[in-house]
Amino acid sequence: MNKKNYDNESIQSLKGADRVRKRPSVIFGSDGLEGCQHSFFEILSNSIDEAREGYGKEIVVTRHQDWSVTVEDQGRGIPVDYNAKEERYNWELVFTEMYAGGKYNNNDSDVYEYSLGLNGLGLCATQYSSEYMDVEIYRDGFEYTLHFEKGEMTPDGFSKKPSTRRKTGSKITWRPDLDVFKEVQIPIDYYQDVIKKQSIVNPGIRFILKDEISDLAHEYFYENGIYDYVSEITDGQAFADVFYFEEQGAGKDREDMKPYKVKTQVALTFSNTINKLEYFHNSSYLEHGGSPDKAVKSALVYEVDKLIKKLNKYTKNEKKITFVDVQDSLVLVTNSFSTTTSYENQTKKAITNKFVQDFMTDVIKRNLEIIFIENIEQxxxxxxxxxxxKRSREKAETTRLNLKKTLGTKMDVTNRVKKFVDCRIKDPSNREVYILEGDSALGSCKLARDSEFQALMPIRGKILNCLKADYDKIFQSDIIIDLIKVLGCGVEIKTRHNKELDTFNLDNLRWDKVIICTDADVDGFHIRTMVLTMIYRLIPTLIEEGKVFIAESPLFEITTSDGETFFAYNEKEKNAYLKKTNKKVNIQRSKGLGENDPDMMWQTTMCPATRRLIRVTTDDVFETQSMFEILLGDDLNGRKDFIEENGELYLEMLDLS
Structure with a gap:
C-alpha cells in the first residue's frame, strides 16, 4: 500500500480564476448545464437591476451560432475606470475580484434599493468561467472595451476612447468554457422561460430575445406585471376576479440586527381547472420558495378557514382545511423585494428572511380579509x-387506503378471488388469463383450456360502467376489485383529487395476454365493452402495451352431410361458405360459450394455433376516448346523433330473430 504524504506543504489555496474554474459548482451550484445556465442569469441580473432603478427600458439577449451569448442594456454602464479610493482600476474589481461591487451598502446608499445580485460574485465568476468575454461600455462620454480569455485580461484587453454616443449602457458577450462546464449548449427554451419570468416581475421593461441558431426573435413585455400574468394563466377559466395588492415596510430578522426594507406584490385568483404557485424575490424566481411560500400557506389557510367558520360551512366534527385544499384551486404569484436578502445558496432558489415571511403573512392576511368582506359572493x-x-381529498384518501389494503395482500390460498382458476406456470411472459362471461362459460373453458399457461376469471353479473362512476363507487365493486387483483399491476389515476390512488406498476402484471371472452350476442358485446371500458379508464397502459385481446367466438357451427364441420364467426363468413359448398348442411347458431363442448372451445377459442384473437389498440387515443364517451358517457344527445348517423352500418349485428 502506497502511503501519501500529508504535511505542511500539502495545504494550498486557489487563486484568481482557479477559484471558479476548478470549483464552479461552489458558485453556480453545478458544473453541468444548470451551472452554465446560472452563469447567464448572473449577467442578466445586473442589467435588470439597472433597468429596475429606472436606467433603460429595454434589455436584449442574443444567443449566437457558437453558443456564446450577449446581454445588452441601456443602463448607466459599469464603472471600469480608475478608482482612487481602492487605488486600482474598477474593471479589476468588478471582473476579476470576488466579492467586489456596488451593492453592499443598500441601507445607506441609493445605488440599488432592491438588487437581484448582492454578493459581488456573479459577473466576476462568469468572467472566470468563460472561454472568452468581450465587454463594451458607454458612460461619461467614453467607450470602454475589455477582452478576457480563460479568466484573465489579455495584455491589450482594456481600451478607452471618447464617444459621441448619447446613450449609456453595457454590452457583454461571452462563451461559457467547456473546460469549466460539462455542457455549454443552453437550449432556447431556458432563455425563453427565464426572460419571460423576468418580464413578468419587472413591469414596463421590454425584453428582446434574438436567436441566431433558429433565426427567430421573441419579445416579452408585461405592462402590469404579475396581475397581467395571472390573468394570462387563467385565460377566462377563473371563477373569481384577479385580486392584486402591494405593500412595503421595514423590519429586522433579529432584534440585534439592522432593519431593512421589504416590498411585496401579490396577485391571486381561483379556478376549477388550473392551479399554480410562483414566487419571485428581487426578480429571482424562487423554485423552492422559502419565506414567501411559508407566508402564503399560513395566511391562506388562516383566512379561508376563518371565513368557513364565519359562514358556518363546516359539518359537525369536520376536520379543518389544509393548504392542499386551497392550492387545488389557487392561482397565485408573489413578487417580493428586500434590501437585505438571505438566500439558501448562490443559486437563489429559496430565501430564508424571517421578517420577509412575517411581513408577507401579515400583508396577505389583512388584504384577504378585506377582499372577502368586499366580495362576499365570490x-x-x-x-x-x-x-x-377537501372532501374529495379525504374521500380519495379513504378509497386509497381501502384499495391499498385490498390489493396489497398477495393472492394465495387464504386470499383467493372467488372462482378464479389459476394456471400452473409462474413466468408472466408465458401466462394468459381469460376474462369470461358467467359461470357457465367457466365450466366449458375449464375443460377446454391448457391448464399449464391458461387461467380463467369469470365475471359474475354485470360490470359497472367505469366512465360514468366516481372512483369511490368503482372501488366498491367486488367484480372490479377482483379483476384488478387478478391482473396484479394496480391502477392508474390521473385526476387532480385522486392522484393518491395511483398504484400502477406494469412490472407487476401477472400476464402476457389479457383475453376478454364473451358470447357473440348483444349481452356479450355489452359485457366486453364494459370490461374494455374498465381497463381503458383504470389501466390504459395495458391497451397501449398491446396486452389486451378479444377472443372471437363463432356465431355459427355448420355441419355437412359427410361430417365436416365449419365455424363461421359472422353472417358474412356463413354466407360465403354456403355459397361455395354443394353439400347438405346443418346450421346451428351459437347459444353461448357455456353450451359449447370442450373440443369446440379449444379449437375455436383457446388453442393458440387455431383461435382468433383481436389485439385491442389505441392508435388514436383521443378517437377511442371519444367513442367510449359517446356510447357510454353522459352525452345523451351525442349518442342519439351518432346512432342516427351510423346505426345502419351495424344492423347486421342485431339479434332480431
Whole structure:
C-alpha cells in the first residue's frame, strides 16, 4: 500500500480564476448545464437591476451560432475606470475580484434599493468561467472595451476612447468554457422561460430575445406585471376576479440586527381547472420558495378557514382545511423585494428572511380579509370550492387506503378471488388469463383450456360502467376489485383529487395476454365493452402495451352431410361458405360459450394455433376516448346523433330473430 504524504506543504489555496474554474459548482451550484445556465442569469441580473432603478427600458439577449451569448442594456454602464479610493482600476474589481461591487451598502446608499445580485460574485465568476468575454461600455462620454480569455485580461484587453454616443449602457458577450462546464449548449427554451419570468416581475421593461441558431426573435413585455400574468394563466377559466395588492415596510430578522426594507406584490385568483404557485424575490424566481411560500400557506389557510367558520360551512366534527385544499384551486404569484436578502445558496432558489415571511403573512392576511368582506359572493364560491377539494381529498384518501389494503395482500390460498382458476406456470411472459362471461362459460373453458399457461376469471353479473362512476363507487365493486387483483399491476389515476390512488406498476402484471371472452350476442358485446371500458379508464397502459385481446367466438357451427364441420364467426363468413359448398348442411347458431363442448372451445377459442384473437389498440387515443364517451358517457344527445348517423352500418349485428 502506497502511503501519501500529508504535511505542511500539502495545504494550498486557489487563486484568481482557479477559484471558479476548478470549483464552479461552489458558485453556480453545478458544473453541468444548470451551472452554465446560472452563469447567464448572473449577467442578466445586473442589467435588470439597472433597468429596475429606472436606467433603460429595454434589455436584449442574443444567443449566437457558437453558443456564446450577449446581454445588452441601456443602463448607466459599469464603472471600469480608475478608482482612487481602492487605488486600482474598477474593471479589476468588478471582473476579476470576488466579492467586489456596488451593492453592499443598500441601507445607506441609493445605488440599488432592491438588487437581484448582492454578493459581488456573479459577473466576476462568469468572467472566470468563460472561454472568452468581450465587454463594451458607454458612460461619461467614453467607450470602454475589455477582452478576457480563460479568466484573465489579455495584455491589450482594456481600451478607452471618447464617444459621441448619447446613450449609456453595457454590452457583454461571452462563451461559457467547456473546460469549466460539462455542457455549454443552453437550449432556447431556458432563455425563453427565464426572460419571460423576468418580464413578468419587472413591469414596463421590454425584453428582446434574438436567436441566431433558429433565426427567430421573441419579445416579452408585461405592462402590469404579475396581475397581467395571472390573468394570462387563467385565460377566462377563473371563477373569481384577479385580486392584486402591494405593500412595503421595514423590519429586522433579529432584534440585534439592522432593519431593512421589504416590498411585496401579490396577485391571486381561483379556478376549477388550473392551479399554480410562483414566487419571485428581487426578480429571482424562487423554485423552492422559502419565506414567501411559508407566508402564503399560513395566511391562506388562516383566512379561508376563518371565513368557513364565519359562514358556518363546516359539518359537525369536520376536520379543518389544509393548504392542499386551497392550492387545488389557487392561482397565485408573489413578487417580493428586500434590501437585505438571505438566500439558501448562490443559486437563489429559496430565501430564508424571517421578517420577509412575517411581513408577507401579515400583508396577505389583512388584504384577504378585506377582499372577502368586499366580495362576499365570490368569497362564498371560494370556500365552497375549497371544501369540495377537501372532501374529495379525504374521500380519495379513504378509497386509497381501502384499495391499498385490498390489493396489497398477495393472492394465495387464504386470499383467493372467488372462482378464479389459476394456471400452473409462474413466468408472466408465458401466462394468459381469460376474462369470461358467467359461470357457465367457466365450466366449458375449464375443460377446454391448457391448464399449464391458461387461467380463467369469470365475471359474475354485470360490470359497472367505469366512465360514468366516481372512483369511490368503482372501488366498491367486488367484480372490479377482483379483476384488478387478478391482473396484479394496480391502477392508474390521473385526476387532480385522486392522484393518491395511483398504484400502477406494469412490472407487476401477472400476464402476457389479457383475453376478454364473451358470447357473440348483444349481452356479450355489452359485457366486453364494459370490461374494455374498465381497463381503458383504470389501466390504459395495458391497451397501449398491446396486452389486451378479444377472443372471437363463432356465431355459427355448420355441419355437412359427410361430417365436416365449419365455424363461421359472422353472417358474412356463413354466407360465403354456403355459397361455395354443394353439400347438405346443418346450421346451428351459437347459444353461448357455456353450451359449447370442450373440443369446440379449444379449437375455436383457446388453442393458440387455431383461435382468433383481436389485439385491442389505441392508435388514436383521443378517437377511442371519444367513442367510449359517446356510447357510454353522459352525452345523451351525442349518442342519439351518432346512432342516427351510423346505426345502419351495424344492423347486421342485431339479434332480431
Amino acid at each position: 368569497a362564498e364560491k371560494i370556500v365552497d370550492q375549497v371544501l369540495i377539494n
